[in-house]
Each structure stands twice: as C-alpha cells, then as structure tokens.
Amino acid sequence: MAELIVISTLNGVLFGMLLFLLSSGLTVIFSMMGVLNFAHASFYMLGAFFGYQLTRWIGFWPAFVLAPLLVGVVGMGVERYGLRNTHKHGHVAELLLTFGLAFAIEEIVSMIWGKSPVDYRVPAMLDFPAFTVFSTNYPAYKIFMLVVSVVIFIALLVTLKKTRVGLIVQAALTHPSMVGHLGHNVGRIFMLVFGVGSALAGLAGVIAGPSLVTQSDMAALLGPILFVVIVFGGLGSLPGAFIASLLIGLIQTFAVALNGSLASVFGPLDPSLGASPLTDIWNVTIAQIAPILPYVLLVLVLIFRPMGLLGTRES
C-alpha cells in the first residue's frame, strides 16, 4: 500500500506539473486578451513534433531549446496576423479563429507526419532508472520532466511578480488602455505574451513527447482538460493554475489506484434487481470513472465558486 501511495504521488505530481506547464501559457493568454485559445493544445502538439523532427536532425538537446522557440514564433505569427485583425470583431471571432486553427494544425500535422505515432524516443543519456522505491523503478527522464516543469514555474513566477516586465504585463492584464497611455506598446506586449505562452506549450510538448505518445490526435486528448485547469484554478491566476494542475494530476492518478465502488462500500444490490442499469452504476469503480473526475470538478466549481479557486474576477 505504501508503495502504491508513493508511486502514485510521484506520478500524480509529474502529470500535474506537465499540466501546469501547458496551462500557465493558456492562463496568461486568456487573462490578458480574453481569448480562450482553443489552439493551445495544438501548440503543445507542434512542440512535440518539432522536437521529434529536430531530434532526428540535430539531436535532442538542440531540439529541446529550438523547438519551443519555433513554436513561440508560430504563436507570435498567429497573434500578429490572425488575432490582432479579428480583435475588432469581438471575442467570438477570436474564439472561432483559434477553434479553426486547432483543426487546421491537426490536419497539417497528420499530413506531414502521418496519423500513426512517430518514434520519438527518450534521449539515451536519460534512459535509465533514476532510483528504485519498493522495487519499482522510476525513470530518470520523468525526473528530468519534473525538474524542467518546476524550474519553469519558478522562473515564470519570479518574472511576473518581481521584474519590471512582469509589472507591465500584469498591468496590461487589468488596465490595457492605461498601460498604453503610459507609452508602452500594448500590441507588442500582447504579441510577446502570446509567443511566450505558445512557447511554454511547445516546451511541454518537447519534453512530454518521448514519454507519452507523439501523434496527431494528442492535442485533442489533452485540450479539454486544460480548460478544466484554468477555470478550476481561477481565471488569470497563475498560482491558481498551479494548484489546480497538481490537484487534477493527483486526483486522476489516485482515482485509478482506487477500486472502491458503491457496491464495495454498501454491499451488493439485491440480486432480485437483476442486470438493471442500477446494478451497473452500483458496481462502477472509482478507477473506471477516473477520466471524467476532472470534468465533474469543473461543473462543481462553476456552480459553487464561478471565479475558481484563486480567481479574483468573474467572467
């Protein structure tokens, strides 16, 4: 049991940190521009595929640096030539643009790299068990993923809270016109923030690609849960997104580990009921509903605390 708890905690924290890496960019973009960027998970996918391709050409470490930058450039392009033009038509137009973009990116990726998973491998130098807890190995690459996520989180927090750049960005979040009047180029700030947000998603893709599966539907698999994270954590709140990511990572991992069902708590239903839908519901285990738990959480949060855990404004 102790083994299961330790390993599940590690797995949960790791998945949570990956979610955070993805949602941090989305949170910043969303709170700044009011754009719910549906293509955010697609930038994550682009990161994974760029990482895969560059790894083949020039090795993993250069790819680790270059791929997120490339995704950032794509993101800036999208902001400069796409979103900025649709901005005057309101939020719905922006939302639709990113929505369409997500589909376009998926099609383009599957046209270039095919629809089956690509062979994106963990670099040889990180391909060994880092340590063994209770006879279970924990791969070094997962530790590497964890370290990268933590470093990025700290760097982001410090930049936003302690530097001048952070000050301007934060001001632009709440009072864009005032920041503009003070002589800052709000348009350029938006573009850079969008680029950084996309690059963060790209970075998550580069490091998650070898560990998970790199294929053209990976964005669709991860997309919905990102929105759970940012709404649950509170719109525009980075610490909120952090807590929500970890919480969701842990909940999902631990839910898988639990076998409890209503039947195991209260005993089986009267056999006279036979195979009714009721007995099916009664026997469903927590592990089976693990994938939908985050969405249950989303619904509950929206009902009881619409601004999210640490959110400050309602949207």
Add this chain to the structure above:
Amino acid sequence: MRHLPFAVAAAFLMLGSAASAQETIKIGYIDPLSGGGASVGEGGLKTFQYLADELNAKGGILGHKVEIVPLDNKTNPQESLVQAQKAVDAGIRYITQGNGSSVGAALEDFVTKNNSRNPGKEVLYFNYAAVDPAMTNEKCSYWHFRWDANSEIKMAALTNYMKDQPSIKKVYLINQDYSFGQSVRTDARKMLAAKRSDIQIVGDELHPLLKITDFSPYVAKIKASGADSVVTGNWGQDFALLLKAAADAGLKVNWYTYYAGGAGGPTAIKQTGLENQVFQISEGVPNSGNKAAMDFEKDFRAKTGISVWYPRAVNEMRMFKAAAEKANSIDPVKVAAALEGMKFDVFDGGEGFMRKDDHQFFQPIYISSFGSLTDKAKEPYDEENTGWGWRIVSKSDTAQTILPTTCNMKRP
C-alpha cells in the same frame, strides 16, 4: 505492313479496355486510420492491399479486379456507420473491418438492416478481427462472417495452456472498457475458476479505450497487487503503452495476451527485457515452419515493411475468391451461400471451416512466446528489428477449438 505496330497497339488498347470494362470488386476497408487505433488500422490496410494485389496478379476473382477502398472510422461506431453508408452509396457490396468490437457490432447491425431494406443490393461484412463472442451468438447475422477466433475460443485455449503452468498463482486482469475487453475479463474469470480454482484474481481493471497516454498509475497498481501474471486483451497503443510503462517501472511478470504482436508491442517487450515471458494467442506466427506461409512472409515483408500479423486476412481474401468461384458469381448473396460451411486449407497449415450455424471460422490456433532467435535457418523472422521473434509453444487443432453457439440465424 508498316501499320502492324499500330494494329498491335490498338489491339492491346482494346484488350485493356475490355478488361477494365469488367466490373471491379471494391472492398470497403472500414478501420481506424487516425487516432489511437491508427497504427493497427494502417497495418491492416497494407495487408489487404497486398492481398488484393496478389489476387489481381493472378487474374483477380473470376476475372474481376479487386480494389481496397480505405475508409477511416476513427475506432468510432458512429463514424463507422457514416463510412459504411458512404461505401454503400458508392456501390460497394463488400466491407471488411476488424479493430473494435463496438464498431463491429454496429456494422453487423447496419448490414442486416441494409440488406432487409434493399433486396438485390445486399452487402456482406467480412470481419477479420472483431472478436466479441456476441457477434456470432445472440447478435449473429447471416450477412456477417468472422475469420478470427472469437475471444471465448481464444480464452479457452489460453487458459488450457495456463492451467498447466504451476508457477501461476496470482493473476491480474487489465482490459479496455468496452464489449471486447469485458468479454475477455468475464471469460478469464470463469475459465480460470473452472480450470485452476487455486489461482487468485488479484486485480480486475477496465480502462477507457484508446484514451490513456500514460499507464504508470495502472502499472503501479499491478505491482502493488503482487501479481505474477497479467492477462490482457489490450490492442493498439493501449498494449504498447501499457508495456512501455511496465518497462519504465521494471515490472517483471508473465503476460498472457491477445495482441502483443501489434505495432509497437514487440519493441516495448524488448525494452522490458521480458524474454519468453510474453505470450500471445493467434492463428499463426511468422516462424510457423510452414513453407508456403514463410515464403509469403518474405515477399510480404519486402513489399510492405511490416510482418504478416493477420494470417486470417489471408484466409479471408483467399476464401472469398474460392467462394466466388464455387458460386461462379461475385453477387454477395451467392458468395454468402457458398461460404457457409466451406472448408479451407488455412495459411499456416491445417484445415479450417466456416461454421454454418453462426458464420464463425474455426482453425488451428497457437500460443507463442516472444524471445531471442538463435537458429536463423529455422526461425528467420524477427519483429520490428528487435532481434526477437515469436516461437510456438502450444497448438490447438481445429477440432479442439470448437465451442457451442447460441446463434439462431435468420436466413434470407
């Protein structure tokens, strides 16, 4: 005389057009070509295209060329019905599908309805891999033919092997949460209890189909349960990722599987270093020792770059030709009648037959284990360049695989 070359050319052109005027037999291949099932779907497509080319090179079926029409169903029953309707609208009279019994059941229902509503335009459904027993039992249809052994037949053979392995004490079941995975888990529980009541089932897991990207939480649970063997019907990325997570965690157990040989599976097994600890039940393996099959394997690998993972697809296409020739027609109604009860020498040797009662094909099936190959002359084929390959450890003859059916078929 100087017109001779033109005359010859013209004659050839006319011959050519006469041949192409013959109606092409189109077979709609409805399987995942995107999403989590894409790797297996693409392997199947390459296999069928190769088999069609093989038939065409030998003059097709009764002089008709065979063409495979790929239709992507994304492993989704709803999407499959859309694709099936598209195929019917395009005049396709034969469809084939394999991956996902949820899809298979939807298609079976579709052809049954379609054929009762459109007499004279019947469609046949050739199933090469959807193994939910219900499809040839309570849900059976005259228009459906299955070349793969259903999961009950496979589990019966698998547990016959497992019951003679005294080292098995604690078994963990992990399966995909849909009709097929559920039938694997119920059959495994039932048969293990009957054949080896001392075996303890320490875990019985169902997880979402083709949606999981990281199986570490599940592997942690298997490890904590103290299991020495895992039984799984997982296929596609669900198998490869499960084993990948097991390799990462260093989980050392025996695996009793249906589809360990699918794309990515062999690579994952090699990574775990589980030599001769992964078993698969199938109707044949590349190193079967059957000369005709091994020659076929060589040419197949050279042309497609993958190994023959669907000997049953070979049986399906060759039997289709035999049935059409027996009926002397490519009309689905006559082909279906010819297929009923038909005997056929299968790809890896031995005789199989298409049972008339439920349209289930019975054939010899094998249990093989995956490990390093030493005798290059006898075992030339490895998988996915791992240097490891499948070796047969147990065989059940056709007669030993026969199980009763509850099918009460409505015949036209």
